[in-house]
Amino acid sequence: MDVLTKIFNKAATEGVISSFPRISAMQRLSIYADDVTLFVKPLASDLQFIRQVLQIFGQASGLRVNYAKSSAILIRGNDADRRRVADMLQCQEGDFPCKYLGLQLAIRQLTHAEWQPMLDHAKYFVPAWQHGLIQRPGRLILVKSMIAAKPVHHFMVIEASDWVFEELDRWMRAFFWKGKEKVNGGQCLVTWNAICRPTDYGGLGIKCLKQQALALRVRWEWLLRTDPNRPWQGLPMATDGMAKRVFDSLVCIKVGNGSRVQFWSNIWIFGFAVIDIVPLIHGLVDTRTRNRRKVEQALDNEAWLQDINGDLSFSAHLQLLHLGRQSPWFRGIPTPTINSRGRVMPQEFTLHCLFIKDSASGWRNRPSQHAFGGAGPPQMQDLHVAGRPASHLDLGSTGQTRSAGSSFAMLHLSSRGR
Known part of the structure; x- marks a missing residue:
């Protein structure tokens, strides 16, 4: 598989196949065991190259592509692209959401029907007739090691809706107390929140799935800033607002050379982000620039001032001056002195x-x-x-x-x- 990766890297470097903006040659190919995912533009030249390379690789290594089990999924394609892909690759046509390595991949929020297979897989692991034969200590072990563990793979990368966690909690509560699918309040001897506490605090150690999912997603925020060798580094990733807020509340950023700290969005100015100090100016910077501008780049010859588009209001100017007073990094901003009466000291x-x-x-x-x-x-x-x-x-x-x-x-x- 390393050979196949190098072939596509070389082809992208030499311009044999079309490239994608802000995506490296390594990031367009994902290989796990014998599963391969390749991102390619639906052009005739690119599709022909892909077909020939996979055929030669199969002859040399014996790992031949089974097109009957493969699928091509278009992202923002039209009918002409769909027909071209079908004619040249001769494989199945798929659509989002699709399953890859057990995960539901989608370009939008998953619906109730799309979440349901994952919920059924987590719940119905034991035949219904066996539920009553398992004692409560055994059901506790199954809840902790099976029901609560199976959806973790999805929760690690997908922000699930509240109803997903409520459905799983409802099932775990009913299975634990009575070995049934549903249970009423009188059959529950202790509140579920007390059951989910750690054993040191009087609970049974069942993890709260919603909190666990949030903690797992916060881990991506940590890896994004501390591990530059991850293959997905540099990709335009969707923003997880809740995970980012939790990460910002737990981590203090100390600026070194500023090459890994985002200027507009990270909290790096004495416990504040730029948006906290200049919210009116922050809205005049386009989203792509806010997500990509690093502190090192922004402070080089005051380049961050060029990110601001449009005219500034009176209040925005005052916020800009406040930023200059509070932050020693912004030497290019005029910083008037305010006396005890709230008046500006001499400056024109x-x-x-x-x-x-x-x-x-x-x-x-x-x-x-x-x-x-x-x-x-x-x-x-x-x-x-x-x-x-x-x-x-x-x-x-x-x-x-x-x-x-x-x-x-x-x-x-x-x-x-x-």
């Missing part, structure tokens, strides 16, 4: 656009290039820091002032240097 900014609102005319745009320093005028300090109604607003080049009671909104505040 440019007001690009000012909106004035009064009771008579509503919101009106007053463009201005009024440069002001933090030492004065006081009304401009109030405008920049707080967003309170200003007593007098100097409009600079317009030569006008507004009376007390006017409200304001400010857009696009940019620094003119320190």
